[in-house]
Amino acid sequence: MYERYEGLIFDMDGTILDTEPTHRKAWNTVLSGYGLRFDMDAMIALNGSPTWRIAQAIIELNQADLDPHQLAREKTDAVKAMLLDTVQPLPLIEVVKAWHGRRPMAVGTGSESAIAEALLAHLNLRHYFSAVVAADHVKNHKPAPDTFLLCAERMGVAAEKCVVFEDADFGLQAARLAGMDAVDVRLL
Structure with a gap:
């Protein structure tokens, strides 16, 4: 898909x-x-x-x-x-596991990097992602596209060739402004 x-x-x-x-x-x-x-x-x-x-x-x-x-x-x-x-992983983590090693993946979050990194490491999920971009890594937060654009840059992938998985309106707007397709996980 x-x-x-x-x-x-x-x-x-x-x-x-x-x-x-x-x-x-x-x-x-x-x-x-x-x-x-x-x-x-x-x-x-x-x-x-x-x-x-x-x-x-x-x-x-x-x-x-x-x-x-x-x-x-x-x-x-x-x-x-x-x-x-x-905190526990949500079912979408199965998509992450299925695509690991097949495509570069990143996390783009409104949380602070210390929290994001600690959670991903604690749950043994950090190794799935080549980049984690958090609130303290960008000046303009969601709904601005900066978080997702920095994810794409750190993965070495053109923005228009990325898809974003999001559960919030601000994040979906940020993905569109970044020129990326978006999946509203609330609809899955």
Whole structure:
């Protein structure tokens, strides 16, 4: 089915790894300490965004006087403490395993590189990917195409010859802007 592509790019959170429940639990833990709330639908709409951007939205929703980067760091620390014990691969990992050695593959994620690398290594999945591009590797995050363009560059594959697997609207938009085909894994 993916024979015509020279490179495969996978989003991480919610696409190949079931991290979303842990991210939500970490947000609940951090925000409860400040007496803040968040709107689940608004947060889901921001899937694929870097943590500081989600923190900014929460701060605006609550009209709080907090630094979004500090709030994001607190959430990242909470996630690190929980993730390695809770996260499991999603069924799409079978596509990764099936194409390993046949095509170069990369992960393009809105998570920070420390989290992405730790998770992939902990689950013994890192060796499947020739590149991992995370939020701290690009200036412009999804829905900008930068994450996926850097994946293609690091794999040594032209952007138009890549396919992206995504579970978020921002990521699907980023893939289109990068000139890549995209598979909405929510429809699989």
